[in-house]
Amino acid sequence: MALTRRQFIKRTAALTAASFCGVNLTIKNENRAHAFDADKWVRGSCRLCGVGCRVELGLKNGKPVALRGVKDSRTNLGYLCMKGMLFYKLIHHPDRLTRPLYRKRKDQPFKEISWDEALDIAAKVFADSVRKYGNNSVAYYGSGQALTEETYIFQKVMRAGLQTNNVEGNPRLCMASAVGGYLTSFGADEPIGGYADIEKCHCFFIIGSNTAEAHPVLFRRIMRRKLDNPDKVKVINADPRVSPTSRIADIHIQFKPGTDLALLNSMAYVIIEEGLVDKDFIKNYATFRKGKKKVEVSFDEYKRHLDAYSPEKAAKICGGNVTPEMIREVARLFAKSPATMSLWTMGINQRIRGVWANNLIHNLHILTGQLCKPGADSLSLTGQPNACGGVREGGGLCHILPAHRPVKIDKLRHQVEDLWGVPRGRIPPKPGYHTVAMFQAVNDGKIKAIWINCTSPVQSLPNADKYKKGLEREDCFVVVSDIFPTRTTQVANLVLPTAFHFEKTGVYGCTERRSQLTLKAVDPPGDAKPEVWIVREWALRLAKELNDPVIKKCVEPFMGKEEGFELPKAIWDEYTQKLTKGRDNDLRGATYEVLMKMPDGVQWPAPTEEFALKGGTVKKFVRGLDPLADEHAKDDLPFQFYGPAHKDKRLWVWIRPYKGPAEAPDSNYPYYLSTGRIIDHWHTASMTGRIPELMNANPYAWVEVNPKDANTLGIRPGDMVLIESRRGRNILPAKVVEGPMAGMVFVYWYDQHEDRMINRVTKDAFDPGSKEPEFKICAVRIKRLSGPKPIKPFLVNSV
């Protein structure tokens, strides 16, 4: 019988004295710096979050045995988190999908079929749907985890082949608001600076981000900067929840969920009121704007708008621990620091005014000139390893073509058609369905065939039950390509087993505009195949089914290429050499040959190999650092904001009024619910849940309840709690902790168990600009159901 925890502690204490004698303290292997017992190391990037840590996969007799950090990498400086050091265990995991599986109806069991059969079925179903219901009856829903080559070829076949812009991906759920923010504030997507600013920063403003758990290695760099310079460097953490990130904070601003816009406007108020504005920077580089028509307004009008956000007024709106003096203090720190860096993620992006929240952070940087100098940046952290590189840059969303080209702009659309060698007019001008609209269209029976690649929307969409019903419809054929069974393979007709990281070659582009190559090191298990091969073969069959040579034309440049290296290389070459030429994310210098030489890839713009071999552009828009800033210079000023979205080539300070969440607590649903990650798990845990160390560390989701609320509700640690919204319910064990503020509960979203899948509870309201849902805030009621009950970890382990 196992020891109880108390017995274990007692026994251990009793043993202490005995353990002093006869113990050999000799440390074996201590001189072996590389004792992993690996005979080969292959370089690539981490498969999990958006930091882009460089790793080396250790192989012993061809089998993966370890991962270690690349010491010369400028992303992670050699560090790895527990996920990064352990994901090699997934490569030959017994749960891997290894054969194509098919069932005609979703109430039937799956049967194994060959790739020929699988591809024929996929081609026939999509072709039939196009013939019967039109081009927009089919859709692709991809992932910020797919390689750039994969997203690029998928969207090419969908747009130029099947003539639909129904191309979306899960980055819509995590960083679309950041895209909107960068475009409307700076005129160009993606950050100006990057991680190199961390070591030069004097004031970190971390808002809506639990960096310590969601981006652990980046947090390590921030922490190091703070601990090495405890007085010189200040950390401000603004979040309704106290998280592990708060441990390094000098100031923690705990505001009521959804009041961030008031806080940010109020900081701007103080900056102006106290004369902390960088007048020269504004004069040289900025204008003020408002409204849908982007009307230019005067500084005085902007200032008048801020009158509604004096610290006294804002503190009342924000609630929590926010005081007028606190707002003044953080505004001063922000403005006066020699270099200030803002970092944020889903707490800002997943809001019904996520774009506005992004704008208001950028406003602070523009007003104070905290941009384009070492250590200063407005840096949106990305959650997935290739949301930026693959989806944002590669054309993986319904409104954008590769290399940041809006699909609705005729000139840019025709450029793409010409570069692809397909007739003009082939790509429709109208954007396709954005994510929530796409799954609503599935619900409504408008989409008859959908291909879901490398993501699990049944678990990851907000208000998940609503959209699961659509995917369960028998008149919607669902193809899922993935590596493990998930909640989404459970609603599929056709499951296609794909190659995992290091089982294929390709590029990931991380948060800081950095593209990095991962090389194939091992063969995929069974019949699993790289997506690039799957799409090419599918497209050839589609061309036959629809008797359409243009579909074949889409993959013609890639015919006959070996799938492990030559095929992705050919796709990357087409994308970078043709599509990014002359665009702000010019990647022509980042060839596979260059990327293989670099320990950590290349930051765009990088128009030539010579420039790329130096690492690319560390700071966008700065003459002397960014070759495009020199090329597009319109005057002698040191910064040139040449972004394609602002014709005046200036930064825009926006008037954005305060707007609360779509659903605030009321008498029926009196608590705020927010959700997020925990360090051991990632997304829907289909990967991290299969690594024993990670699953044991956090085997199931909890609901975090503030001690004050727990006291009111009679909830004790470990009690089972019902949490219920207008959309769905969960039953979770309680963690009573000074994490979420009083009046708010917090749940981790990785758990696959149907009682603990918190997206059954969250709300699917979305930002009208970015179309990103407000996962982070909804109203719930909570109730103690019982005392602690034994809970088992759960994973979907079969299709």
Add this chain to the structure above:
Amino acid sequence: MQKRHYPLIGLLLLIGLVACGGMQKGPQASQAAKTGHPQLSAADKLQPCYQCHKEVTPDIYQEWYESRHGIGQVRCFQCHGGYEDLKVVPDRSKCGICHMKALENCPKDKACWSCHPAHKFKVKK
């Protein structure tokens, strides 16, 4: 500077656990004997090591918690392994997962923790 001996005491305490692991019986007992960790129930295994160790080895826990590893969320199992593959004294190579540069620059004839005290991980002792 006054030297504190908590890490050594804690290390010895852990080694004590190793010495007594073989006292258990049955299938789980053989596992316990292999790793040296006293037997744990299935439920016990589903919690972070520090949950017990902040009571069993409070000084070590506190040192880790306040260290860069603690603040940076580097957990026990990343160096010591888990219940099934516990190593009270980790291989030096484990440090190399994150600190390859340091391994190359530091003396090859010393354990990392002879200069950078275990669990505190100050730059120098």
